[in-house]
Amino acid sequence: MKKLVVVGNGMAGVACVEQILRHKPKFEITIFGDETHVNYNRIMLSSVLAGEKSPDDIVLNGLDWYQQNDIDLRLGIRIVDVDSAAKTVTGDDGSVTSFDKLLLATGSLPVIPSIEDVKKDGVFVFRNLDDTRALLERSRPGLKAVVIGGGLLGLEAARGLQVQGCQVSVVHLMDTLMERQLDEIGGSYLAAKMNRLGVTVLLGLSTTAILGNGKVEGVQFKGGRSIPADLVVVAAGIRPSVDLARKAGLQIKRAIVVNDYMETSHPDIFAVGECVQHNGVCYGLIAPLLEQGKVLAATITGNKGPTYQGSILASKLKIMGVDVFSAGEINDKVDGSEVIRYEDPSLGIYKRLTLKDNKLTGVIMVGETSDSHRYMEWLRGGTDLAKLRRQLLFPGPGDDGGLDAAQMSDRETVCGCMGVTKGTIIHAIHEKAVNTLAQLKECTRASTGCGSCTPLCQQLLKAVVPEFEEEGKKTLCKCIPLPEDNLRQILRSQQLKSVQEVLEIYGNGIGCEICKPALSYMLDMLWCGDHEEDRSARFINDRVHANIQKDGTFSVVPRIRGGVTSPDELRRIADVADKYKVGMVKITGSQRIDLLGVKKEDLPKIWADLGMPSGQAYTKGVRMVKTCVGTDFCRFGVQDSTAAGIEMERRLENLFTPHKLKMGAVGCPRNCAEATVKDIGLVGQEGSWQVVVGGAAGKKVRKADLLITAETTEQALDAAALIFQYYRENANYLERTYDFVERLGIEKVRKETVYATDAVKHGLRDRLRKSKARSQDAWLEREKPNHPTQFVQIRPLEEVFA
């Protein structure tokens, strides 16, 4: 068997090897990689930096793939020399390896502009997994980060750092962001979007020096202006890595020159990827590199025939909420070309199509890219658009943006990166019994590149495989398709404080009855009450602080802490019931009194007459603490559950929780007030309290789990406060404690609350304290309504005659 040596263990090299493995004859393959990782998806590094994916998530070829294909993988070895006459390569470990065929897939290197002191501590590049890890280690909330370079990579790095909580500025030499993919207008729309996310964009600035004594303190620009920085990322572009090719004596211009068969000037040395140029063009994007790999695989295995004809350049910015797509020719000054523009400044949408002879030559989209698939098809296929002139910017009626899987022909490309057609996917689903996205990825490689075709792949799977279930975490709703834990992270890091803002940046700008209350809760919890309260995003119960009944009237439940009331309170309740002709007075299951059938406009008056605080019986929040008579009167009580329960209620009342939260405190294990089936319970025993969590006696009955045994009442109340705040911060909206505790496991809950480090516990207590300080009895709105017509029924200014 002939020996094939591959230098470079990146996406282009390994993808080419994957293609080579499909041909005969077989080679004995050795791959050298100077990184210590298996082949991973470099395009997704920005997602790793943003914390959306872990390094393991972006692995493309695991170690088992190399083993199964008998590939000798040598990681951490840099090839430093090639002897093209003797046909050997030399590694930086001194090893000499001989080859029959050599494949150079050396990729590219970051361009480091000539900036004074660019090697200073705190200056990073953002090119590989190790760079990403180093950045993640260094970034901290509040740190000032400056990204030099406003291209794809720089912007993605900026966004990643910003998610980590840094204050980020992007400095760009040119006057337009991503000027190689966008025109001036598109660039300004993009800059506005980045600014909105909280990333400062500085244009037309040439960086001259990194300032600071020993470590980075600032960045200086031409003209003398400077800005402070704790961390600098240089993302000023890439250049082909051609040193080895030069040593091998290959013909090099800007990069290694290859012909249509992907041959270099040496018959046994080949090159693929970012390190080559074809017809004068270097491709730095994934799809062309894979097309090249296919052709090269045929050539290198002696099956020469297929040719590479160049590719359509297309790129997509991968920043959530900042959609940018650009493909084809960007210059619109080409003779005979027509330009079609669409702009909506308030929505931040910009589209520009360039046509020549009724064919699409270029497209730019900012803010709305759902049509990118359609345009790519037109570019690839050279579609005659004469008959589609009226549907260029918007698909015709009944056609949803070209994304409708059923309407696509089998020849159409689904995954542009890996060149996988719909037909190939359907074939794989039928012939190879594919029924998950993971299997589809493994089998066809679709959706393993930039990931933008993932929804389309899922749509196809859904259409063809009846039992297909979408993988991944459950998202909040259709309006804002993100899992809630991601969303919480995003809202915190993006400093978003209003529901509408969140919907506009990360959702459909509209929202519904599911996401609006959920987002309202999240914002209130994350900002400890210091958010922009939007009552239109709240359920009616939280607009008028009463529980809507089937006839549209409301119920009123005043707070009776621990179920302990007084003759005076009872008299007032009785008087109110009479005065307002309350339909029913009911003792609730929670040791409280419910006044049912109250009209909305009577609510503020009733609250005033009662002179008691809201019992929050209408909201996803702290309901009550049910108690037994404890030690004061009971013959068996060993702990003062009444006092402990009242104190617990006082400390937590008026706060919102992901779902309603009911508590209990009992003075002995006889459990008269049923604390072991409450969300949080205190169970008194001789000399200690058991603090329990996750009990239920509703649709589901579940005995609460023991969180900790506390010696004193104060310790028990502290443990209850910790689990309370932990639940507030980590549960999904409408997830009761019993589901939450079961999902996480009580061990994890203990470890992250009562057994957490002091710093973590302090943080939980501190945020709870802040939230509590900003909270208030909702019924005080009787005096200071949130809106003049909050409770009143509007009377028309004029009567309609009969």
Next chain:
Amino acid sequence: MKVEKTWVRITPPDNIPLCQGRAVMAGGREIAVFNLGNRFLAVGNRCPHRSGPLADGIVSGDTVVCPLHAWRFSLETGKGASSASASSCVETFRTRVEHGVVLLELPVESAVDKELPAVCFEHGEAANWSESSSTAGD
């Protein structure tokens, strides 16, 4: 019999907060008026399912979701807009804002039967509701 319609001055726009609804009794009817930011829309206040007050629902785009059982209706056409409400509809009323007051267009005859069974019209016909319903009421 042809029923006349008339514009009735209801309330200053500020009384209806952005993206919320408010109920108003006018011409013997209970009407929910919504502020969508760039326009006001009005529908009959009672959900045809179990009479939930639509004015108290959450607004989602140009639809409202009933607070009782989440039936959804288009505020533009009155048509049901969720799977549960698909074959139901609510009455719609034209609105306009003039001299700082929201006006509703109401049928003059107040004796129109509010308990009429819900009849759904195609888009564009909803405004003619009162004409048809008056015939049915005779």
